[in-house]
Amino acid sequence: MRTLAVELRKEKRTGVIPVLLAVGILGAGYAFLNFIVRKDTLLGLPLAPMDVLLTQLYGMITILNMFGIVVAACMIYNMEFKGTAIKRMYLLPVSVPGMYLCKFLILLTLFFAAVALQNLALVRIGMTDLPQGAFEMGTLMKFAGYSFLTAMPVLSFMVLISSRFENMWVPLGIGVAGFLSGMALANSNLNLLMIHPFLIMLKPAVAMSAQPDKMVAIAAFIETLAFLGAGLWMAKNLRYE
Amino acid sequence: MDYIITTEGLTKKYKTFISVNDCSLHIRKGTIYGFLGPNGAGKSTTMKMLLGLTAPTKGRFTIDGRRFPEDRLAILKEIGSFIESPSFYANLTGRENLDIIRRILGLPKDSVDDALELVGLTEFGNRLAKKYSLGMKQRLGLAGALLGRPPILILDEPTNGLDPSGIHEIRILIKSLPGLYNCTIMISSHMLSEVELMADDIGILNHGRLLFEGTLDDLRQNTRKAGMSADHKLIENQLEDVFLAMIEQDNAARKQRAKL
Numbered sequence: 001m002r003t004l005a006v007e008l009r010k011e012k013r014t015g016v017i018p019v020l021l022a023v024g025i026l027g028a029g030y031a032f033l034n035f036i037v038r039k040d041t042l043l044g045l046p047l048a049p050m051d052v053l054l055t056q057l058y059g060m061i062t063i064l065n066m067f068g069i070v071v072a073a074c075m076i077y078n079m080e081f082k083g084t085a086i087k088r089m090y091l092l093p094v095s096v097p098g099m100y101l102c103k104f105l106i107l108l109t110l111f112f113a114a115v116a117l118q119n120l121a122l123v124r125i126g127m128t129d130l131p132q133g134a135f136e137m138g139t140l141m142k143f144a145g146y147s148f149l150t151a152m153p154v155l156s157f158m159v160l161i162s163s164r165f166e167n168m169w170v171p172l173g174i175g176v177a178g179f180l181s182g183m184a185l186a187n188s189n190l191n192l193l194m195i196h197p198f199l200i201m202l203k204p205a206v207a208m209s210a211q212p213d214k215m216v217a218i219a220a221f222i223e224t225l226a227f228l229g230a231g232l233w234m235a236k237n238l239r240y241e
Numbered sequence: 242m243d244y245i246i247t248t249e250g251l252t253k254k255y256k257t258f259i260s261v262n263d264c265s266l267h268i269r270k271g272t273i274y275g276f277l278g279p280n281g282a283g284k285s286t287t288m289k290m291l292l293g294l295t296a297p298t299k300g301r302f303t304i305d306g307r308r309f310p311e312d313r314l315a316i317l318k319e320i321g322s323f324i325e326s327p328s329f330y331a332n333l334t335g336r337e338n339l340d341i342i343r344r345i346l347g348l349p350k351d352s353v354d355d356a357l358e359l360v361g362l363t364e365f366g367n368r369l370a371k372k373y374s375l376g377m378k379q380r381l382g383l384a385g386a387l388l389g390r391p392p393i394l395i396l397d398e399p400t401n402g403l404d405p406s407g408i409h410e411i412r413i414l415i416k417s418l419p420g421l422y423n424c425t426i427m428i429s430s431h432m433l434s435e436v437e438l439m440a441d442d443i444g445i446l447n448h449g450r451l452l453f454e455g456t457l458d459d460l461r462q463n464t465r466k467a468g469m470s471a472d473h474k475l476i477e478n479q480l481e482d483v484f485l486a487m488i489e490q491d492n493a494a495r496k497q498r499a500k501l
């Protein structure tokens with residue numbers, strides 16, 4: 001608990017919190033704007049209204065979220081390397097894996113808040129703009145949970161990467177490369193490609209239906225834990241000197 | 242004798258290069274131990290091993306009867322340390338930086354002011370650490386080490402980058418600490434002339450090997466035996482020369498061995 005409080009204090013002036021909140025607000029704003037401008041086109045698509053609401057807006061929101069996760073993850077470790085602050089931490093009675101876990105949890109919580117904001121916007125749109133009686137709260141919740149879960153591998157992966165490189169450009173570059181390759185492969189159905197965390201995050205965005213894919217969800221869950229476990233193990237055993 | 246830190250045959254090898262070689266130190270409780278050596282002698286490496294930053298290749302050590310890695314948290318709770326260049330969060334002020342350390346150590350709030358006061362940073366406490374001058378960063382590092390007045394201090398060249406009056410001030414501060422509260426200090430330096438003003442005991446390191454360990458008086462005795470002037474005043478001036486001569490002699494011996 002103390003480690004978490006300390007980690008939160010370190011975030012001051014780093015921009016980690018504002019970046020993810022901004023992502024939430026921008027995503028919500030994008031959804032509103034889209035429905036104001038393109039409402040008739042969107043609802044004219046040959047898709048069920050709920051599918052329109054959830055799949056037609058998610059592409060842009062997912063990209064926004066991906067960007068937010070990459071940047072926030074880079075920043076949350078960059079402050080440890082700037083001024084070599086992490087060396088100071090090694091000299092204090094703190095658990096280094098504990099620090100890692102707290103950073104992961106902080107990002108997770110902030111990202112959750114961002115996703116919640118975005119989905120609140122979707123709820124509001126669903127209630128006011130979809131045809132009477134077409135809005136299904138259950139479907140939205142399920143899809144929101146699904147897209148949150150599928151974003152976790154990227155988050156877990158990016159924390160791992162940024163904890164390993166002093167130079168912030170390296171994790172940022174890896175994030176961009178992951179994003180681009182994910183986009184390029186997004187429509188492939190090869191199951192093996194699911195080990196690509198960015199690809200998993202894009203799955204809900206390229207899907208045409210609001211039904212979660214069980215396979216993808218399971219893969220996301222396993223990958224998140226695998227990256228987290230690897231990160232904790234490295235924090236414990238591989239020291240930065 | 243009551244030693245608080247002892248090392249036995251401490252050795253650190255980096256790939257093919259031996260940084261610290263079979264080093265056995267004995268640091269008495271409640272004293273100031275000056276750790277001397279030229280650049281690259283292995284002072285920082287030794288201190289890093291004592292703090293668990295890097296694992297020894299061979300040998301062992303105890304700190305207040307405890308060992309790494311089992312007692313890592315307990316050992317680090319007792320040691321205030323400062324290794325090489327000062328480390329800090331660039332996005333936080335000096336005071337906030339100390340507050341992070343204070344929270345981790347579970348100390349009362351006023352310990353931050355106490356530490357700032359000790360190193361003379363009180364009026365700059367609210368400035369961002371990245372905006373500090375080199376000397377101020379050094380003082381911040383020192384304040385972090387002194388926070389909560391820990392029973393053991395390990396300071397690696399704490400006066401690096403300070404102006405002459407700053408060096409004088411910090412030297413007086415360090416010298417006063419064992420009297421102020423009961424603590425043991427290990428301090429590294431390149432200059433015997435600096436260390437002899439503070440230290441009770443000294444250890445001289447060259448190329449990872451301990452050339453001498455003992456009190457300053459022992460060193461003076463050695464000097465006399467070595468046939469240098471018996472005049473006390475002269476010896477004071479020559480102590481630095483003795484140190485340099487010792488290093489030079491060792492280096493020459495090494496070259497000799499390397500040739501064979």
Ligand SMILES: Nc1ncnc2c1ncn2[C@@H]1O[C@H](COP(=O)(O)OP(=O)(O)OP(=O)(O)O)[C@@H](O)[C@H]1O
Pocket residue numbers: 241255258260278279280281282283284285286287431
């Ligand atoms: N991580 C490392 N990998 C390889 N060699 C290292 C490493 N760290 C230190 N060394 C080497 O070990 C030797 C001792 O270094 P150390 O920093 O302990 O010297 P020092 O006595 O503190 O010197 P200075 O007075 O310049 O600070 C040096 O030759 C250095 O190059």
Ligand SMILES: [Mg+2]
Pocket residue numbers: 284285286325397
């Ligand atoms: Mg050094």
